[in-house]
Amino acid sequence: MRDCVFFVADKTMRDTFLGFLSRADRTTQLQCGDFDFDPNDDLFFAAGQNDSGLYIRANELLRPFQRTHRKVVVALDCDWDGSPGQGAILRRIGQQLQESGWEAGRFLVIAIDPELEAWIWQDSPVVERELRHAGPSRLRLSLAQRGLWPADQDKPQRPKEVFQQVQKENRVKKSSAVYQRIATAIRINACTDTEFQRLTAQLRAWFPAGAAT
Numbered sequence: 774m775r776d777c778v779f780f781v782a783d784k785t786m787r788d789t790f791l792g793f794l795s796r797a798d799r800t801t802q803l804q805c806g807d808f809d810f811d812p813n814d815d816l817f818f819a820a821g822q823n824d825s826g827l828y829i830r831a832n833e834l835l836r837p838f839q840r841t842h843r844k845v846v847v848a849l850d851c852d853w854d855g856s857p858g859q860g861a862i863l864r865r866i867g868q869q870l871q872e873s874g875w876e877a878g879r880f881l882v883i884a885i886d887p888e889l890e891a892w893i894w895q896d897s898p899v900v901e902r903e904l905r906h907a908g909p910s911r912l913r914l915s916l917a918q919r920g921l922w923p924a925d926q927d928k929p930q931r932p933k934e935v936f937q938q939v940q941k942e943n944r945v946k947k948s949s950a951v952y953q954r955i956a957t958a959i960r961i962n963a964c965t966d967t968e969f970q971r972l973t974a975q976l977r978a979w980f981p982a983g984a985a986t
Contacts, residue, residue, distance in 0.1 A: 776808040777979070778842040779816045780835055782827050782849035786889050787818040788949035790848070792956025802961035803973050806980040815842070824853040831866045832873035844979055845870070845880045846972065852887035852933070859884045881975045883968045889952070890932035891966045899958040903951050904936075905943040912939070927965045 779794070781787050791812055793799070800807050809815070819827040819834060827834065827849050835845055847866055851859045862884040870880045885891055894900065896913040906912040916922035921938075922929045929935040940947060961973070 775814060775842045777815060777844040777846060778838045779846045781818050782824045783818055785949040785952055786848060787816060788953040789889060789892065789956045790816060792953040796957055803976055804982060805977040806982050808980045824849040825855060828862055828866065832869035835870060836873050839874050843879065845875060846883065848883040850888045851884050859886045883972055885968050888933040890936045891928055892964055892969050893952060893955045893959065894928035894932050895959050895963050897959055899955055903955050904939045905945050
């Protein structure tokens with residue numbers, strides 16, 4: 774049995790998780806023990822399904838992994854057409870997984886509110902480099918002056934829209950590789966998003982630092 778499978782909504786989320794989980798300093802950054810991770814065996818996305826499909830069919834999509842993995846992390850965004858909201862997403866998928874045979878304690882459902890970009894927005898040179906920001910002031914200040922990043926917030930209120938707007942303005946190609954490169958290089962402990970913190974806390978509980986693998 775493998776340690777954990779990560780099943781996410783789409784390719785962009787898949788490449789973001791790949792960035793976080795493939796880091797050489799993964800255990801140090803996550804503050805957890807080591808666990809087996811091979812993206813070919815342990816990281817998948819709901820091809821052709823996206824957030825809504827994963828919400829509806831999580832039990833079907835995850836059932837095969839009961840025979841191959843001890844733990845599972847399911848992750849999707851909250852902001853999509855017809856979304857019932859974070860609470861309903863967490864409840865429904867959690868219920869589906871239990872009814873299909875995943876025992877409580879073996880799974881974690883993550884519903885990012887509103888979108889994945891909340892995990893990679895930081896006042897960081899890494900983000901500025903990937904978004905090709907070349908202004909005289911920091912990107913955060915520039916966006917704050919335009920009303921796009923409130924001074925009292927850790928990230929823009931509409932993280933996906935602002936991320937894509939800056940990409941367009943700076944002629945950055947829309948690619949999941951941008952997300953992967955950011956996730957590979959930013960400081961993990963600088964991410965204050967509550968769902969990201971739930972993920973890291975669960976990984977620490979499942980794979981304690983110092984425990985034998």
